[in-house]
Amino acid sequence: MASNKEVHASSAGEAFVNFFKGIKAYFTDFGTAISKGDTAVKLSTVLMGAGYFARNKIVVGLLTMIYEVLFVLMCIFYAAPNLAKFGTLGTTVRSTAFDPVTMQNTVIQGDNSFLILLNSVIALFMIFVFVLTWIHNIKRQYELQLDKEKGNHINTFVEDVKSLVNGRFNITLMTLPTLGVVLMNVIPILILIAIAFTNYDQQHMPPSSLFTWVGLTNFRNLVNLSNNSAFGYAFFRVLGWTLVWAFFSTFTCFLGGIVMAKLITYRKVKFPKFWRTLFVVTIAVPQFVTLLLVRYFFGDTGIVNSICASTGITSFLQSIGLVANHLTYIPFLTHPGWAKFMIVMINIWVGVPYQMLVATGVLLNIPESQIESAKLDGANAWQIFWHITMPYVMFVEGPTLITDFVRNINNFNVIYLLTQDTFVTTNQTLANANAKEVDLLVTWLFRLTNEYYNYKMASVIGIIVFVICAVFSLIAFSKFLSGGREESYQ
Amino acid sequence: MENAVHKNDTFYEKELKLKSKKKSETTSTIVINALIAIFALIWIIPIVWLFVTAFSKYRGIDTAHFFPAQGWTLDNFKTVLFEPDSVVQYVAWFKNTFIIALFSCLISTAFVLMVSYTFSCMRFKGRQSMMKFSIILNMFPGVLSMIAIYFVMKQIGLTNSHLGMVIVYSAGSGLGYLICKGFMDTIPTSIREAARLDGASEFEIFFKIILPLSKPIIVYTVISSFLAPWADFVFAKLMLNSGISSDWTVAIGLYNMLGKDLKSHYFSVFCAGGLLISIPISILFILMQKYYVEGVTGGASKG
Numbered sequence: 001m002a003s004n005k006e007v008h009a010s011s012a013g014e015a016f017v018n019f020f021k022g023i024k025a026y027f028t029d030f031g032t033a034i035s036k037g038d039t040a041v042k043l044s045t046v047l048m049g050a051g052y053f054a055r056n057k058i059v060v061g062l063l064t065m066i067y068e069v070l071f072v073l074m075c076i077f078y079a080a081p082n083l084a085k086f087g088t089l090g091t092t093v094r095s096t097a098f099d100p101v102t103m104q105n106t107v108i109q110g111d112n113s114f115l116i117l118l119n120s121v122i123a124l125f126m127i128f129v130f131v132l133t134w135i136h137n138i139k140r141q142y143e144l145q146l147d148k149e150k151g152n153h154i155n156t157f158v159e160d161v162k163s164l165v166n167g168r169f170n171i172t173l174m175t176l177p178t179l180g181v182v183l184m185n186v187i188p189i190l191i192l193i194a195i196a197f198t199n200y201d202q203q204h205m206p207p208s209s210l211f212t213w214v215g216l217t218n219f220r221n222l223v224n225l226s227n228n229s230a231f232g233y234a235f236f237r238v239l240g241w242t243l244v245w246a247f248f249s250t251f252t253c254f255l256g257g258i259v260m261a262k263l264i265t266y267r268k269v270k271f272p273k274f275w276r277t278l279f280v281v282t283i284a285v286p287q288f289v290t291l292l293l294v295r296y297f298f299g300d301t302g303i304v305n306s307i308c309a310s311t312g313i314t315s316f317l318q319s320i321g322l323v324a325n326h327l328t329y330i331p332f333l334t335h336p337g338w339a340k341f342m343i344v345m346i347n348i349w350v351g352v353p354y355q356m357l358v359a360t361g362v363l364l365n366i367p368e369s370q371i372e373s374a375k376l377d378g379a380n381a382w383q384i385f386w387h388i389t390m391p392y393v394m395f396v397e398g399p400t401l402i403t404d405f406v407r408n409i410n411n412f413n414v415i416y417l418l419t420q421d422t423f424v425t426t427n428q429t430l431a432n433a434n435a436k437e438v439d440l441l442v443t444w445l446f447r448l449t450n451e452y453y454n455y456k457m458a459s460v461i462g463i464i465v466f467v468i469c470a471v472f473s474l475i476a477f478s479k480f481l482s483g484g485r486e487e488s489y490q
Numbered sequence: 491m492e493n494a495v496h497k498n499d500t501f502y503e504k505e506l507k508l509k510s511k512k513k514s515e516t517t518s519t520i521v522i523n524a525l526i527a528i529f530a531l532i533w534i535i536p537i538v539w540l541f542v543t544a545f546s547k548y549r550g551i552d553t554a555h556f557f558p559a560q561g562w563t564l565d566n567f568k569t570v571l572f573e574p575d576s577v578v579q580y581v582a583w584f585k586n587t588f589i590i591a592l593f594s595c596l597i598s599t600a601f602v603l604m605v606s607y608t609f610s611c612m613r614f615k616g617r618q619s620m621m622k623f624s625i626i627l628n629m630f631p632g633v634l635s636m637i638a639i640y641f642v643m644k645q646i647g648l649t650n651s652h653l654g655m656v657i658v659y660s661a662g663s664g665l666g667y668l669i670c671k672g673f674m675d676t677i678p679t680s681i682r683e684a685a686r687l688d689g690a691s692e693f694e695i696f697f698k699i700i701l702p703l704s705k706p707i708i709v710y711t712v713i714s715s716f717l718a719p720w721a722d723f724v725f726a727k728l729m730l731n732s733g734i735s736s737d738w739t740v741a742i743g744l745y746n747m748l749g750k751d752l753k754s755h756y757f758s759v760f761c762a763g764g765l766l767i768s769i770p771i772s773i774l775f776i777l778m779q780k781y782y783v784e785g786v787t788g789g790a791s792k793g
Contacts, residue, residue: 022619118645169692170612173604177664180601184662185627188638195638263526268519275526280779282533284772285540286721288741289764292748294536296757301553303539349533357779412633412724421750442633449637450728462634473629 033142051141059157079123086120089113196459234433246408257355279353291417298332305329336437544761550754566762582736583743591719598663598715605667610674628665650732673707710781
């Protein structure tokens with residue numbers, strides 16, 4: 001295991017160095033192409049198809065020229081008008097004016113800050129992509145020039161098209177998925193980042209009013225711990241609970257899953273298949289059904305409370321001080337402490353069967369010979385569990401544990417479905433920031449946008465969550481893609 | 491003599507030990523079986539509650555009784571299936587969710603297979619950096635960027651439309667290629683090389699060789715991407731916000747039934763609806779569970 005870790009660490013470091021080496025090589029190649037290219041290559045910096053025409057690739061040349069013309073048109077009619085206002089995000093507010101012709105007030109549309117922002121981000125992204133293709137194009141022209149000088153065969157247009165289902169099949173396959181990712185992931189993330197630096201909230205809602213850049217103000221508000229900053233206070237409370245929650249939910253489910261899997265695979269257990277199916281059924285019922293159900297199960301006037309009251313558990317808990325004396329029920333999901341405890345417990349209910357499924361699979365794959373030889377050496381069941389089973393499980397599931405941790409930081413469903421509408425915070429400072437004690441950063445973010453239209457703070461929180469997740473992800477990712485693991489089965 | 495007595499002693503001790511070992515084994519068997527039964531009981535209680543409440547005559551939340559005290563009935567299912575009103579549009583929701591799930595499943599599966607094949611079986615410039623970039627991007631949770639996604643969709647005019655939902659669920663699905671690629675990595679390279687020597691193009695290798703060999707992982711991808719829209723709550727709530735209940739998906743529709751004013755009239759109906767949706771999902775999930783394990787552990791357990 002120790003040597004394994006070293007491999008991971010060094011491969012992560014190497015990846016970092018390789019990344020910069022790659023970038024350097026990218027621009028060096030580009031420089032060579034421009035300096036050593038002939039007139040046609042040099043001309044193609046302006047007229048992108050020039051190199052193709054010079055090598056008799058008329059159709060590709062024409063297509064490239066069309067691409068360039070379209071880009072120029074996009075710049076003139078789409079990018080330029082939006083980017084011109086990008087610095088201010090609009091200056092004219094929507095207003096009404098009296099129209100003497102129709103004798104009525106008419107609305108004069110002003111600038112829409114959000115549209116300007118959105119379109120500018122899209123335009124900037126397109127320009128970025130164009131620059132990449134432009135660089136690539138020049139390199140390609142230089143390659144063609146070299147090919148011709150060496151007398152290599154230069155593909156005709158038909159051959160080029162045919163290569164799209166063969167040598168360059170990756171381009172055909174990747175185009176649509178990449179477009180989808182750009183639309184659903186890249187552009188939204190860029191917009192999110194941009195909004196974090198504006199004052200876009202309920203007081204600045206387009207189209208009736210404008211919002212503008214405010215620099216780092218929102219970030220400062222969020223990490224401000226002085227007395228008058230509700231957001232600063234709420235942020236650290238929520239962040240703290242998010243991390244505590246992610247830790248406990250990940251480890252309770254992980255350990256619970258292993259214990260449960262161990263129990264079920266124990267050779268003396270009757271009907272193992274039956275028990276397994278039973279647990280699997282609890283996974284298969286959608287979370288929003290079970291969680292909402294459990295929320296009323298443990299409600300203040302719910303059935304568990306009725307039972308606890310009639311069996312005297314409620315009064316017992318009151319006598320040892322776990323339930324406040326003025327209550328006639330156990331505040332399972334309405335008191336901050338109780339709610340946090342119950343959320344973790346209910347999450348065990350939700351998560352353990354999943355982990356059990358996974359752990360069963362992993363446990364079945366433990367090399368039998370290792371366990372046998374340990375038994376011969378006189379190891380007891382406990383020693384075998386700690387020294388053979390657990391290291392193996394950790395080796396296989398280790399990366400998954402980190403992804404699970406990240407997933408739990410963003411575990412929206414459990415928190416939202418269990419506490420929305422029923423949990424009301426009594427902490428005034430938290431309420432001022434629209435947060436609750438049980439909120440995770442994501443549920444806080446969701447309610448900030450969905451209920452309070454506070455987009456600027458939500459974006460800042462989003463960025464911070466991303467940074468936190470990215471740190472953990474990078475650890476996981478250096479394990480996933482560490483060299484050698486990938487092709488070892490081929 | 492002395493020696494013999496000693497031998498006898500140890501033999502006797504050994505026998506004792508064996509007996510006690512047997513005894514402790516029977517106790518542990520009983521304890522473990524009992525433990526499992528108790529756990530199973532805890533895990534199944536809410537499901538049983540869902541089941542019995544779905545047949546309850548009382549429509550609100552019965553706070554005093556676990557089993558319906560006012561008698562059993564099939565009316566809740568009748569309401570869900572045959573008597574749509576302003577609140578319950580279950581059949582419409584089911585249809586909406588099914589259509590959304592079907593199309594997003596088709597697109598997602600296609601995208602995942604395309605990306606997996608490219609990364610697993612083809613070697614080209616920038617492959618490594620693309621893979622790394624996409625893993626980082628995939629770690630960025632969709633919940634966070636959903637405001638922005640919402641606005642992008644609103645600009646295109648696709649909020650409150652099922653097409654919009656399909657796009658939301660499937661457009662970024664190419665990023666989820668890791669599991670499928672892990673599977674394709676285990677298909678021996680020699681098969682592909684032999685095909686290439688026989689003059690097959692990449693296109694033919696993809697369709698005629700790799701896809702048929704990837705059947706198990708295709709089943710997994712299909713089922714899991716089909717199930718996602720049934721379980722999703724956040725995006726549906728954000729995107730389908732028109733308040734026209736016949737446009738909703740099952741998740742939002744059922745959630746809405748438990749609103750402040752509605753839950754005392756619709757709780758058992760909610761349970762009936764929840765039960766109905768759980769049955770097909772359970773069957774699909776049980777079919778898929780053996781791939782699920784491989785999926786989560788990324789095929790690492792094979793080593």
